[in-house]
Amino acid sequence: MAMRTPLKNVRHLGSAKEGADHFWKQRVTAVANVFLGLFLVWLIASLVGADHATVKTKLSNPIVALALLALIVSGTVHMRLGMQTIIEDYVNGEGTKIVLLMLNTFFAAFIALASVFAILKLSFGA
Amino acid sequence: MADAGSGRGARPQRPLSPHLQIYSPQINMVMSIFHRITGTALYFGTLLLAWWLIAAATSPQYFNYVSSWFATWPGKIVMLGYTWALLHHMLGGIRHFIWDLGKGYDLQTIDRLSWGSLFLSLILTGSIWVTVAMPAGGV
Numbered sequence: 001m002a003m004r005t006p007l008k009n010v011r012h013l014g015s016a017k018e019g020a021d022h023f024w025k026q027r028v029t030a031v032a033n034v035f036l037g038l039f040l041v042w043l044i045a046s047l048v049g050a051d052h053a054t055v056k057t058k059l060s061n062p063i064v065a066l067a068l069l070a071l072i073v074s075g076t077v078h079m080r081l082g083m084q085t086i087i088e089d090y091v092n093g094e095g096t097k098i099v100l101l102m103l104n105t106f107f108a109a110f111i112a113l114a115s116v117f118a119i120l121k122l123s124f125g126a
Numbered sequence: 127m128a129d130a131g132s133g134r135g136a137r138p139q140r141p142l143s144p145h146l147q148i149y150s151p152q153i154n155m156v157m158s159i160f161h162r163i164t165g166t167a168l169y170f171g172t173l174l175l176a177w178w179l180i181a182a183a184t185s186p187q188y189f190n191y192v193s194s195w196f197a198t199w200p201g202k203i204v205m206l207g208y209t210w211a212l213l214h215h216m217l218g219g220i221r222h223f224i225w226d227l228g229k230g231y232d233l234q235t236i237d238r239l240s241w242g243s244l245f246l247s248l249i250l251t252g253s254i255w256v257t258v259a260m261p262a263g264g265v
Contacts, residue, residue, distance in 0.1 A: 027226065030222075037212055041254065045254065052189040079172065086162060
């Protein structure tokens with residue numbers, strides 16, 4: 001006997017109320033990261049051995065800065081989702097798991113905020 | 127909640143599914159493990175990217191100090207490893223896109239895609255380092 005309401009069937013979000021949200025965000029950021037990751041390889045390769053003035057000029061270029069910001073946002077969302085899956089797969093203790101999931105979010109947020117701050121400072125700062 | 131036996135006496139002796147020690151390694155399984163390992167390496171490696179960006183945004187002195195770390199032999203080995211991890215994870219991701227589309231599931235294709243991502247990641251990493259890092263005096 002089906003106990004689901006018609007609304008629940010239509011929403012299709014399952015018992016966790018998230019549906020395919022995790023899966024889909026992982027894939028969307030993965031597609032973005034293919035291009036943004038290649039951009040990062042190009043950027044680092046073009047700055048090997050460069051002095052500070054050259055690096056600063058390059059990183060404050062609007063197109064480079066925008067691509068870097070996109071990489072940081074897409075990359076940190078992607079890595080947080082990926083590490084969440086690893087923690088959920090291998091950590092069995094409920095308390096440890098919750099603590100590690102929180103630390104995962106804090107770490108991804110720290111990397112994102114620190115990097116975004118640095119990129120904005122390079123673009124707008126004196 | 128995870129412990130099904132708690133409070134109900136001894137845990138029943140159920141058969142265990144075969145685990146890593148019993149499976150003979152197959153290339154797709156090894157590449158799947160590599161995908162997680164490289165993903166984890168990239169995860170912690172973002173600390174280096176953030177450090178480099180912060181250094182560039184701080185001062186020429188601090189940027190030179192950070193650059194001198196990347197120029198050491200351990201620094202170069204880490205950067206080489208990071209290049210490979212990024213490319214391997216990227217190619218592994220593209221392999222997963224193919225599987226997400228429901229394609230490439232016959233055994234021969236699975237083997238070829240798995241070996242292909244390994245070899246291509248090594249070739250690309252080598253090419254990038256030979257063409258970029260070595261002429262620039264990076265190695």
